[in-house]
Amino acid sequence: MQIVIVLYDRFTALDAVGPYQVFSSMRGATVVFAAEQAGRVSDDERNLHLSAEAALADVPDPDILVVPGGPGQHDQMDDGPLRDWLRAADQGTTWTTSVCTGSLILAGAGLLNGRRATSHWLALGELGRHGAVPVSERAVFDGKYVTAAGVSAGIDMALALAGRVAGDETAQAIQLGIEYDPQPPYDAGSPDRAPAGLVAAMRARSRFILTGS
Amino acid sequence: MQIVIVLYDRFTALDAVGPYQVFSSMRGATVVFAAEQAGRVSDDERNLHLSAEAALADVPDPDILVVPGGPGQHDQMDDGPLRDWLRAADQGTTWTTSVCTGSLILAGAGLLNGRRATSHWLALGELGRHGAVPVSERAVFDGKYVTAAGVSAGIDMALALAGRVAGDETAQAIQLGIEYDPQPPYDAGSPDRAPAGLVAAMRARSRFILTGS
Numbered sequence: 001m002q003i004v005i006v007l008y009d010r011f012t013a014l015d016a017v018g019p020y021q022v023f024s025s026m027r028g029a030t031v032v033f034a035a036e037q038a039g040r041v042s043d044d045e046r047n048l049h050l051s052a053e054a055a056l057a058d059v060p061d062p063d064i065l066v067v068p069g070g071p072g073q074h075d076q077m078d079d080g081p082l083r084d085w086l087r088a089a090d091q092g093t094t095w096t097t098s099v100c101t102g103s104l105i106l107a108g109a110g111l112l113n114g115r116r117a118t119s120h121w122l123a124l125g126e127l128g129r130h131g132a133v134p135v136s137e138r139a140v141f142d143g144k145y146v147t148a149a150g151v152s153a154g155i156d157m158a159l160a161l162a163g164r165v166a167g168d169e170t171a172q173a174i175q176l177g178i179e180y181d182p183q184p185p186y187d188a189g190s191p192d193r194a195p196a197g198l199v200a201a202m203r204a205r206s207r208f209i210l211t212g213s
Numbered sequence: 214m215q216i217v218i219v220l221y222d223r224f225t226a227l228d229a230v231g232p233y234q235v236f237s238s239m240r241g242a243t244v245v246f247a248a249e250q251a252g253r254v255s256d257d258e259r260n261l262h263l264s265a266e267a268a269l270a271d272v273p274d275p276d277i278l279v280v281p282g283g284p285g286q287h288d289q290m291d292d293g294p295l296r297d298w299l300r301a302a303d304q305g306t307t308w309t310t311s312v313c314t315g316s317l318i319l320a321g322a323g324l325l326n327g328r329r330a331t332s333h334w335l336a337l338g339e340l341g342r343h344g345a346v347p348v349s350e351r352a353v354f355d356g357k358y359v360t361a362a363g364v365s366a367g368i369d370m371a372l373a374l375a376g377r378v379a380g381d382e383t384a385q386a387i388q389l390g391i392e393y394d395p396q397p398p399y400d401a402g403s404p405d406r407a408p409a410g411l412v413a414a415m416r417a418r419s420r421f422i423l424t425g426s
Contacts, residue, residue, distance in 0.1 A: 013230050014233075017227055020260075020261060024261075033261065040264060047246070048263065048264075050261065050264075051253060149394075152368065152393040153394075155397075163398060171399060173411055176402060176411060178364035179363025180402040181403040182365065182393075182402070183352075183369050186381065186384060188386075191389065193394075195382075198385060
């Protein structure tokens, strides 16, 4: 089983590495980072550089594809190599997935039309404008399309998907292996429960947060 | 403020990238990945390659240092360049931290003698044998030494530390930005609550899980 995680300039690191850490523990799964061209790809903070071992053209038939989000998503919303590859690769996938604003890329490619899907909480409106039915949930399954909420939600999504693909016991073993027993020191990870002033300030800066400009 | 995340062959990716994602959102913080030599460093699954932008010798005075865990920890328990650097750099840090079995490296370097510390749940006994006082908690503060439990616990540790360094409001903003509102699909992330058979099977394989051989 081949799992391809797509990289592009200014992706968000944890969007990609959360699912990677979960999926790479599934027996029989090979996880490949791929980008338009093989080589080093830089994240949105410019301080992390991951190696794409494959060009997209080298991995035309993934079983599972994962599209992370990040400010660089904005540059992937037009016709181009990534969109072309996604449309073609999606035809053969068992699961097509995204984390955070990666769902905007899937929606922009026309793959989420009329489907329930999620994204970073600041991007749900934009997701709707691209033809999906936005849902404020941690991980949303609609047929073979699985979308996760913002950044860290990719871990939850990947564990849920690992359960479908490899069974509950395997997914639980992965969870125990990565000791995923989260105990955030604050209860501020959701706009429903974070301090209202913080949510408002972030909404006011949402364009910058989502696109980096 | 400079934050150095140490990389070495066969580190665990999420151990490093979880704290990276949190710390890189702190205003005024520069996060640098560093290894014995600058260049590409491969994780324990051999499918992820992160770029160390600096050699350890280039970053002698970090304000915060982070040591991730992973099976490659086993090769860092003797005298050598990483241990020498850790002992020297630690003299000037404000905070010296680890994730997962990264605490074994700190303990092996003699930095956790008599200190309360934690590690991956499978490595707590080993941590005690290296002079620390093992504690089964998600993130343990003892003076300037902060250790996190297994893999995913680095996110919780980094948020707690961000709160100390930059204040609660900044840490909450980071948590909301990465939408860290965890909803694991199973309650199997702790040996106290995972299925007993799974815990026993993992304990039986602990040497392989911790060292990769």
